[in-house]
Amino acid sequence: MAELKLSEGEKCYLINGINDNFRIDGRSCWDRREIELENNLLPSCVGSALIRSVNCSVIAGVKMSLVSPDSGRPGKGKIEFFADISANADPLFEGRGGQEMTVELVRFFEDSFKDCSLLDCLTVVEGKQVWCLSIDILILEIGARASLYDLCSIAVKAALYDTRLPKVYFNPDIMDIEISEDPFDLMQLDVSKVPIFVTVTRIGNNYTIDPTQEEEASSIASLLFSVDNCGTLLHSKKLGHGSLHCYPIKELIPKISEVALELHNFIDDQCKSFTSR
Amino acid sequence: MLCLPGDTVTEDADYMRGHGTYYKSKVLTSSVAGCIDKVNKLLSVRPLRTRYNGEIGDIVVGRVIDVQTEHKRWRIDTSSRLDTILLLSSVNLPGGELRRKTVEDELMMKSFFKEGDLISAEVQSIFADGALSVHTRNLKYGKLGQGVLLRVSPSLVERRKTHFHNLPCGVHLILGNNGYIWISLPVSEGVESGGFAINLDPVPLADREVISRVRNCILALAKQKMMLHSTSINTCYEISQSYQVKDLIKSKIMTEIAQLTNEKMKIEELQ
DSSP states (O other): OOOOOOOHHHHHHHHHHHHTTOOTTSOOTTOOOOOEEEEOOOTTSSEEEEEEETTEEEEEEEEEEEEOOOTTOTTOOEEEEEEEEOTTTOGGGTTTTTHHHHHHHHHHHHHHHTTOGGGGGGEEETTTEEEEEEEEEEEEEOOOHHHHHHHHHHHHHHHHHHOEEEOEEEETTTTEEEEOSOTTOEEEOOOTTOOEEEEEEEETTEEEESOOHHHHHTOSEEEEEEEOTTSOEEEEEEESSOOOOHHHHHHHHHHHHHHHHHHHHHHHHHHHHHHHO | OEEOTTOEEEOOTTSEEOTTEEEETTEEEESSSEEEEEETTEEEEEESSOOBOOOTTOEEEEEEEEEEGGGTEEEEEOSBSSOEEEEEEEEOOGGGOOOOOOHHHHHTHHHHSOTTOEEEEEEEEEOTTSOEEEEEOSTTSEEOOSEEEEEOOGGGBOOOSOOEEEOTTSOEEEEOTTSEEEEEOOOOTTOOOTTOSOOOSOOOHHHHHHHHHHHHHHHHHHHTTOOBSHHHHHHHHHHHTTSOGGGGGSHHHHHHHHHHHHHHHHHHHHO
């Protein structure tokens, strides 16, 4: 996404609007735009999801393999992340163009999932065999960078919700594992603890969520938080070059938890409606 | 008449091949999805989804992307294939002063228009490669102040007598031929400065709501591929009154108001 440069008048109009809690599209500071979620669309993955919100769309797919666990964490499974930005999103991302951004994204995912309880249910034989989930995130269209992180995390959570792993049994006779022969003998993951990301963007003197590209272009900086389903903040990261003061951020924390809980509930509702279909 | 890529435009061999067509075994065939244009014996297909193809006299809204002092020109983004050019000799200087072609006003170029500025302009000429040259030598053109820019497909804006509208709901609208639409508060008569002085006072909330409503209405119409002109925008604005501004970005409501606008306009046409 080429940097958007706004004129003075546009910026002024936009920032004053946010001070009035009325954005250019009529939303208030804490309103999110419509999100469309679909899942189970890639037959080659054990779980997948597609998310779309106005001019941003992300597809996430989960694949699995059996590996031996890390020596320090015998009872924990593994999750690997991989992200790619399609050159269709912007010619800038052709070849390795998007690498800087995807590395950042992947690192934040890895940090946020490090201590997730999801890893516990990926154990097959403690110390011997665990599931390794490879999660691919493909960014098809890119709107504002700040809202991209949120959408990616929702896509990943929805894809994990959709994931069905074959049940594996330990056979003491041959001292090895056996995969159940029944193709419908599947295990669903407990994704309730999977964190999602919430980005707050400082524009003028206020914080907002889900900025448009224009809003992002006139913002000072964004703060990215990963939040679990209890509203606890797990990780944070700053996006952008501006400097922020810490006091308003402290006041912001309850609001961020609230926004995150709404998103968690949204995913739960959506995914439940998928399974009942 | 609409046609799809691969559709036969005509089997009559008398016609000449224009843009967007090719001969497939001596039959004139369309290479794009669009409507057929006939000028005497020349048949061309005008694509619906396209970049902006300028014509002399078009009114465009563009964003300055580069100040090229050494070439005495600005580079403007007008969503055409090649960057548009605004020459220093085709702008009115602040205060309507005539240019004295001194080195000073070349050096002052950045203070007239700088990167990121939005301008309205008129297409003055087209270069051999299709790049456009625009001018702002009229007080109604020039830098744009506070407001909202929208980008829609250029094929949704028809060439009309006037592209500057003061809508009855109290907003000023510039429908650029290039699909860039500028919504702002109306400028009072006689204060047009060619846009060099910009008013940065906060816009009252009530006016802001009207501007945002118009913005969302235009987006709703554009999403349903409806032509944008003052009538359709006004009709849609009236219909949208039954919803709150922030609900107008929901896709269901967008479709609904656009369809209602379409129906209402058809009825009015029949009367």
